Amino acid sequence: VPRKFTSKVEGKMGYEDFVYFILSEEDKSSEPSLEYWFKCIDLDGNGVLTKNEMQFFYEEQLHRMECMAQEPVLFEDILCQIVDMVGPKDEGYFTLRDLKGSKLSGSVFNILFNLNKFMAYESRDPFLIRQERENPTLTEWDRFAHREYIRLSMEEDAEEASNGSADVWDESLEAPF
Incomplete structure (x- = not known):
């Protein structure tokens, strides 16, 4: 979990949590948003995003595509697209610095988390x-x-x-x- 909720109710968002989330969701290219989503994907907390970590989240997108009768896009193709979009220093993983250096990093997080925005990006x-x-x-x-x-x-x-x-x-x- 990238940040602890401020709500007094266990496992629930408070107003402050919701505002932070909606700002991060709607403007994924801002610095706080990049940090928020990066921490979501960095499951082991080692400061790098690996293929396996990204694929873990993309699997949910594949499931959503199938439910909506969309043609699924293979993760390997998505990974190539993400590498082209971000241009990481090391093609084996992505760092927060890599993502902050790319104007398209917000789209990377849409690919992994928001199917509607991903599909909109694909058919711009x-x-x-x-x-x-x-x-x-x-x-x-x-x-x-x-x-x-x-x-x-x-x-x-x-x-x-x-x-x-x-x-x-x-x-x-x-x-x-």
Whole structure:
């Protein structure tokens, strides 16, 4: 476990724990996030990520792919892709320094932990790639917050529109009598 939960309830996250987790989940390229996920994978705590440690987590992704009727991607292919993305000093393992030196390290953790983000990365939309290049100063967290703001605004607008249309409908029914 990369950090002890601050919650007084054994094995449960408190608010502070949840905030730390969601920030690490949504912006896997930030330094605290890289450290968080690195510690999750470094099962023996020796400061390096081995093929076996990464494969342990990738097995769950394979299971999820099968459940979703997705074509599974062999771990050996994934490992080659990760080596290309990170460019470690030693191809036998990855260090935290290797990951901090790569702009794609957040994607490595998505491959191992978040199937939805992994699949989105595999089938990247050219429009989204262009948006990222046009505004490189935005972090993944900034992009997440922006998407959530738009989603919530649209939900609110839809709710207001449906409430408004219900009032109009009700009034039109009452008018003839």
